[in-house]
Amino acid sequence: MLEIKNLHVKLEDEDKQxxxxxxxxxxxxxxxxxxxxxxxxxxxxxxxxSGRDGYEVTEGSATLEGADLLEMEPEERAAAGLFLAFQxxxxxxxxxxxxxxxxxxxxxxxxxxxDELSAGEFLKVVREKAKTLKIxxxxxxxxxxxxxxxxxKKRNEILQMAMLEPKMCILDETDSxxxxxxxxxxxxxxxxxxxxxxxxxxITHYQRLLDHIKPDVVHIMADxxxxxxxxxxLALEVEQNGYADILAEAQ
Amino acid sequence: xxxxxxxxSARLDALQTGPGFGAARADALARLRxxxxxxxxxxxxxxxxxxxxxxxxxxxAPVFDASDEAPLxxxxxxxxxxxxxxxxxxxxxxxxxxxGVEILRLADxxxxxxxxxxxxxxxxxxxTPVARPFAALNTAAATDGILIRATARAAKPVHxxxxxxxxxxxxxxxxxVKVEPGAELTLLETGPxxxxxxxxxxxxxxxxxxxxxxxxxxxDHQRRAVTHLFTRVAEEALFKSFTLTANGVLTRNECVIxxxxxxxxxxxxxxxxGDGATGAFHHDDTVFITHGAERGESRQVFKKVLKxxxxxxxxxxxxVKPGAQKTDGYQISQxxxxxxxSQFLAKPELEIYxxxxxxxxxxxxxxxxxxxxxxxxxxxxxxxxxxxxLVLSFLADAIAEIEDEDIQAEIVARLEAWLSRHRG
Numbered sequence: 296m297l298e299i300k301n302l303h304v305k306l307e308d309e310d311k312q313x314x315x316x317x318x319x320x321x322x323x324x325x326x327x328x329x330x331x332x333x334x335x336x337x338x339x340x341x342x343x344x345s346g347r348d349g350y351e352v353t354e355g356s357a358t359l360e361g362a363d364l365l366e367m368e369p370e371e372r373a374a375a376g377l378f379l380a381f382q383x384x385x386x387x388x389x390x391x392x393x394x395x396x397x398x399x400x401x402x403x404x405x406x407x408x409x410d411e412l413s414a415g416e417f418l419k420v421v422r423e424k425a426k427t428l429k430i431x432x433x434x435x436x437x438x439x440x441x442x443x444x445x446x447x448k449k450r451n452e453i454l455q456m457a458m459l460e461p462k463m464c465i466l467d468e469t470d471s472x473x474x475x476x477x478x479x480x481x482x483x484x485x486x487x488x489x490x491x492x493x494x495x496x497x498i499t500h501y502q503r504l505l506d507h508i509k510p511d512v513v514h515i516m517a518d519x520x521x522x523x524x525x526x527x528x529l530a531l532e533v534e535q536n537g538y539a540d541i542l543a544e545a546q
Numbered sequence: 547x548x549x550x551x552x553x554x555s556a557r558l559d560a561l562q563t564g565p566g567f568g569a570a571r572a573d574a575l576a577r578l579r580x581x582x583x584x585x586x587x588x589x590x591x592x593x594x595x596x597x598x599x600x601x602x603x604x605x606x607a608p609v610f611d612a613s614d615e616a617p618l619x620x621x622x623x624x625x626x627x628x629x630x631x632x633x634x635x636x637x638x639x640x641x642x643x644x645x646g647v648e649i650l651r652l653a654d655x656x657x658x659x660x661x662x663x664x665x666x667x668x669x670x671x672x673x674t675p676v677a678r679p680f681a682a683l684n685t686a687a688a689t690d691g692i693l694i695r696a697t698a699r700a701a702k703p704v705h706x707x708x709x710x711x712x713x714x715x716x717x718x719x720x721x722x723v724k725v726e727p728g729a730e731l732t733l734l735e736t737g738p739x740x741x742x743x744x745x746x747x748x749x750x751x752x753x754x755x756x757x758x759x760x761x762x763x764x765x766d767h768q769r770r771a772v773t774h775l776f777t778r779v780a781e782e783a784l785f786k787s788f789t790l791t792a793n794g795v796l797t798r799n800e801c802v803i804x805x806x807x808x809x810x811x812x813x814x815x816x817x818x819x820g821d822g823a824t825g826a827f828h829h830d831d832t833v834f835i836t837h838g839a840e841r842g843e844s845r846q847v848f849k850k851v852l853k854x855x856x857x858x859x860x861x862x863x864x865x866v867k868p869g870a871q872k873t874d875g876y877q878i879s880q881x882x883x884x885x886x887x888s889q890f891l892a893k894p895e896l897e898i899y900x901x902x903x904x905x906x907x908x909x910x911x912x913x914x915x916x917x918x919x920x921x922x923x924x925x926x927x928x929x930x931x932x933x934x935x936l937v938l939s940f941l942a943d944a945i946a947e948i949e950d951e952d953i954q955a956e957i958v959a960r961l962e963a964w965l966s967r968h969r970g
Contacts (some may be wrong), residue, residue: 345924348916371573373926385921389942395925398935403926438939455925 296494297321297344297463302355304336304343305517308447313339315519316355321463324491328505329498330530331516337498338382339518341467345379346372359463373399374406376462380452380469387439392451395439396421400458424457429482446477453484464488465496470504482507502534515541557602558948565717566655570666571800574685577670581677588678593815593859593891594798594830599680599772604716606744607768607795615963617707618736618762619955621754624703625649627692631740632717634690646698647731652691652720661693664722668748668776676834681764681774681800684746688720696729696755703758708737710766715740721747723785723880725755732950733757738764743771751783753807759787760953762960763794767825770796775814781807788948790957791829792819792964798830805835805842805870815947817846820856821968822887827856831879834863837903838868846877849944851937852888857899860909863895868959870900877907878949882940884914884933934965 297320304314313336321327321332331337343350344357347367357364359375367375387395401411412420425435428450441450449469456464459500467486470478485495485508497508505513505527514521517538523529534543558579563571575681583600584591598605627649628638634651642649650656666685672678676802680797694704706721717740725731729752739745751757763771771794779785803812805893812835820827835844850858860879922932938945938961945961948954 347920347924367612368929369920369923370928370932371927373924379924381921383923385915385918387921387936387939387941388917389945395922395935398931399922399927402928402931406926408929438942459926 296323299357303353307351321494325511326495327512328510329514335516339497378461378464380466382468384448386441447473502530505530567665574682578682606713607741610766624705628707631712631715638739645789648695650693672776680772688718691720693722695724696731697726700728703732705734708739710738723749725751727753730756735761737770738766745773747775749777751780756784762790765793772798775801778804779810782809785812787814789816800832803835805837808840811843813845815944817944818850829857832861837866837873841872843874847944848879850881853884855887858890860892866898868899870901873903875905879909881911930969
């Protein structure tokens with residue numbers, strides 16, 4: 296599904312190397328987690344994959360189902376099936392959440408050569424999916440993320456994911472700022488989307504999210520590289536001992 | 547400076563007073579001659595060069611073909627009154643019959659007391675403390691206009707349609723609106739009107755009256771307009787005005803509001819869109835709000851979207867007189883610069899002589915939020931569509947000042963159409 300080879304990335308405006316050779320393959324239907332200390336390059340990886348400005352790829356490649364992601368505009372990556380759930384979802388005053396969702400869904404359908412959904416069809420689907428995420432009609436009407444609580448913003452991210460039905464979902468610290476109940480709600484939303492054709496890359500500081508979203512593979516990232524890969528037990532090891540041992544071992 | 551001064555005098559020398567309202571016309575002409583036409587040295591005209599408004603003949607403006615869009619508000623049930631280059635066209639207009647509303651033509655010089663009492667009155671009052679020569683010129687020389695008096699709640703809006711056919715037309719129109727106690731009226735104005743349009747609208751809203759105003763200035767790139775809206779808002783009365791300006795080489799919209807009665811509300815808003823790539827654009831919003839009564843609420847919301855060398859300016863003042871306690875005054879002027887070539891100049895002012903008031907003003911200028919743009923694109927929304935959504939997001943506060951949902955929807959559709967025509 297997602298294949299990253301020897302990816303080197305620096306900041307566009309300064310001579311600072313962030314990713315120093317990342318190798319990662321996520322198979323269809325699998326959940327991979329990336330853990331690592333602050334500043335290890337986890338969020339940068341998610342931004343580079345989704346096409347945010349400000350980064351320069353100096354070496355390596357990233358493909359989604361064989362297609363070169365790095366050559367595509369962000370909207371093309373989305374249409375190809377990539378989705379990034381933001382750590383800090385953006386507030387857009389004056390644009391209704393519904394309008395935003397419908398514009399996004401129809402833009403992607405158009406890009407894939409599908410017919411746009413009618414207002415009625417769209418409403419039916421969005422209501423159904425919102426209900427399972429406990430997003431009420433009021434939240435759908437409000438401007439995108441404006442006045443939403445931390446938990447509401449993250450649930451709104453998952454709603455977008457559910458509506459857009461991507462193949463490859465990247466969750467960037469989706470657990471940050473959430474209490475246990477909110478985290479569970481978000482995790483349930485993610486788990487409901489798991490299927491054989493959809494893969495996940497879950498970026499997190501903490502093991503606790505992985506109690507709810509069970510990963511198949513766990514990677515530890517430090518200083519722009521993946522320094523260790525293992526099963527779910529690796530996350531538990533980090534939780535108990537911190538990163539120090541793993542970092543020391545890697546050096 | 548000799549040349550422009552000479553031309554300015556030429557315009558004044560050649561000026562002829564319009565029909566009717568003899569005393570008010572003569573008074574306005576005398577006031578105008580005393581104040582003279584403005585130039586760049588006037589503080590009030592620092593951001594906008596009045597030279598092309600001063601010259602005797604209107605600079606030519608090619609007629610813009612706007613037939614790619616259906617006429618605005620065509621779907622609304624309303625009373626249409628059509629002016630072609632400032633000349634009333636009865637054949638194209640509806641029969642001005644509307645229950646509870648009296649509609650007359652200024653050119654007929656009707657000798658009726660309410661109009662005699664109003665014509666030039668608010669304009670004259672609005673000349674202090676700042677001189678507004680083009681408004682005095684208008685009161686003296688206006689050739690036509692509509693006089694509207696609402697005595698009840700009007701069942702439908704009155705719609706003034708301004709058509710531009712002659713490249714050198716120089717219309718001067720003066721409208722009066724009197725909203726009697728408890729009455730309600732919506733006035734719509736659309737179109738370029740002429741090559742150089744001078745318009746004054748005097749609106750007197752009596753106790754408990756409600757007045758709604760939505761105007762859309764024409765798409766002609768070379769058109770010029772200098773407009774003045776003077777209003778007096780009485781006790782518990784409401785005044786709301788919204789203006790959409792897209793294109794136009796020079797537009798100066800002045801709005802002078804007198805909160806004269808306790809618990810009166812006045813909102814004035816504007817959205818201006820300029821793209822220098824399709825024609826020079828200079829848009830000036832100048833607002834002066836006087837709070838002279840208690841518990842008055844005023845709100846100014848002005849937004850400008852500028853690119854390719856377009857220029858936007860805003861001068862807005864809130865004056866709270868002694869005794870105007872519990873005044874709530876709000877002013878925001880913002881520009882969204884879509885490139886590095888455009889310019890926004892703002893001068894917000896507060897002058898407060900009462901001690902128990904709430905007044906705030908803010909002015910910002912900035913580029914599109916790159917993070918928001920990326921967020922939308924990461925959801926699959928193409929760049930241009932994402933920009934359009936963010937521009938609408940930026941304009942939302944101003945658009946929200948339009949109360950009627952159907953009218954609001956038509957304005958949003960116009961904005962979307964403009965944005966789709968002016969991509970990149």
